Amino acid sequence: xxxxxxxxxxxxxxxxxxxxxxxxxxxxxxxxxxxxxxxxxxxxxxxxxxxxxxxxxxxxxxxxxxxxxxxxxxxxxxxxxxxxxxxxxxxxxxxxxxxxxxxxxxxxxxxxxxxxxxxxxxxxxxxxxxxxxxxxxxxxxxxxxxxxxxxxxxxxxxxxxxxxxxxxxxxxxxxxxxxxxxxxxxxxxxxxxxxxxxxxxxxxxxxxxxxxxxxxxxxxxxxxxxxxxxxxxxxxxxxxx
Numbered sequence: 680x681x682x683x684x685x686x687x688x689x690x691x692x693x694x695x696x697x698x699x700x701x702x703x704x705x706x707x708x709x710x711x712x713x714x715x716x717x718x719x720x721x722x723x724x725x726x727x728x729x730x731x732x733x734x735x736x737x738x739x740x741x742x743x744x745x746x747x748x749x750x751x752x753x754x755x756x757x758x759x760x761x762x763x764x765x766x767x768x769x770x771x772x773x774x775x776x777x778x779x780x781x782x783x784x785x786x787x788x789x790x791x792x793x794x795x796x797x798x799x800x801x802x803x804x805x806x807x808x809x810x811x812x813x814x815x816x817x818x819x820x821x822x823x824x825x826x827x828x829x830x831x832x833x834x835x836x837x838x839x840x841x842x843x844x845x846x847x848x849x850x851x852x853x854x855x856x857x858x859x860x861x862x863x864x865x866x867x868x869x870x871x872x873x874x875x876x877x878x879x880x881x882x883x884x885x886x887x888x889x890x891x892x893x894x895x896x897x898x899x900x901x902x903x904x905x906x907x908x909x910x911x912x913x914x915x916x917x918x919x920x
Contacts, residue, residue, distance in 0.1 A: 690725060690729070691725075691729050691732055691733050691736075694723050694725060694729075694730070694733045695733050695736055695737060696896075697723075698713075698733065698737060699737075699742065699859070699896055700896045700897070702742065702753055703857045703859065703895070703896045704896075705855075707753050708753060709753050709754065710752060710753065711752065711753055712749070712750040712751065712752050713734075713743070713750065713751045713752070713753070715750070716730045716731055716734060716751075717730075734751055738751075741754060742754060776844040776845065777812035777813055777814050777819060777820065777844065778812065778813050778814070778842075778844065779810055779811075779812055779842045779843065779844045780810060780811045780812075780813065780842055781808060781809070781810050781838060781842050782809040782810060782811055782877065783807070783808070783809040784806070784807070784808050784809075784835070784838055784839065785806075785807050786804055786805070786806060786807075786828060786835075787804075787805055787806075787807045788802045788803070788804065788805070789801060789802060789803045789804075789805045789825070793805060793825050793903065796825070796892065796900065796903040797825060797826075797827055797900050797903055798899065798900045799827060803827070803828070803829075804827075804828035804829070805825050805826060805827060805828055806825070806826040806827075806828050806831055806832075806834065806835065807823070807824070807825055808822070808823075808824040808825075808826075808838070809821075809822070809823055809824075810822045810824065810842075811877050812844075818877060818878055818879075819908065819909075819912050820906055820907070820908050821874045821877050821878065821906065821907045822904055822905070822906045822907075823904060823905045823906075824846070824902060824903075824904040825902070825903045825904065826901075826902055830854060830856060830901070831850070831854050831856070833853050833854050834849065834850070834853055834854055837849065837853055846902075847893075850901065850902075856895060856901055857895060857896065858893045858894070858895060858901055858902070859894060859895055859896040860893070860894040860898075861891055861892070861893050861894075862891070862892045862894075863889055863890070863891050864889070864890040864891075865887060865888070865889050865890075865915070866887075866888050866890075867885065867886075867887060867888070867910070868885075868886055868887070868888035868907070869882075869883040869884060869885055869886060870882060870883065870884045870885075870886045870907060870909070871907075874907055878909060880909065884909060884910075885909070885910040886907045886908055886909050886910055886913075887907070887908045887910060887913040888905060888906070888907055889905065889906040889907075889908070890903075890904075890905050891903070891904050891905075891906070
C-alpha cells in the first residue's frame with residue numbers, strides 16, 4: 680500500500696508513523712488487537728523481521744503491548760501519555776497541575792498573523808481563549824490560545840461551563856483531534872497592559888514568552904498559543920542525549 684508519510688524517511692519509520700496514524704484515527708482503539716505481524720508485513724510489502732522491529736519500537740514507546748499467546752494490543756495508556764508528554768509544570772513543592780481559569784472565550788475572525796499560524800485564510804472563524812493558570816490563587820502563567828472554529832466548534836459549550844487544566848484530552852474526547860507534536864519557541868518579552876492586570880504586576884514587567892504550535896499526526900496545525908510567565912517564575916530544564 681502507499682504510505683501517507685515522508686518517503687525520505689527509512690521504511691520502518693514510515694510504517695511506524697502509519698500505524699500511529701491509524702491508532703490516532705481510532706482505526707484501532709485502546710485494548711484492541713492489531714492484525715498479526717505477517718498480515719501487516721504483507722500489507723506494507725516489508726519483511727516480517729522489519730515489521731517486528733516496528734512493533735517492538737511502539738511497545739517500547741508505550742503505544743502497544745504484547746500479551747503472550749494473545750497478540751499485540753493498543754495500550755490504554757497511549758492517549759494519556761501522548762498528550763501529557765506536552766505538559767510540563769512545576770509548582771512550589773507540588774506535582775499537581777495549576778488551576779485553569781478561562782478569562783475570555785470568543786469566536787473571532789482570524790487576523791492575518793493568526794490565520795498564517797493556523798494555516799487558515801485571513802478572516803476565517805477562529806476560537807480565541809484567554810486563560811490564567813494558578814497555584815494557591817497565585818497566577819503563574821497566562822495563555823492566549825487560538826483554534827480553528829471549523830475543527831473545534833463542539834468545544835465551545837464545554838468550555839463555557841468547564842475550565843479543564845489540560846485541553847489536549849478535551850480536544851480528543853470532544854472534537855476527535857489528537858495532538859502528536861509540539862514546537863515551542865521561547866524569547867524574552869515584557870508583560871502587556873492586559874496581562875499585567877491579570878498578574879497584578881506593573882505593565883512591561885520582564886517575562887518569558889512561549890509560543891507553541893501544536894500539530895496532529897498528519898502535520899496539520901491544531902492549535903497556536905502564546906504563554907507568558909514572569910521572569911522571576913520561569914524555570915527551564917532540558918536534557919540532551
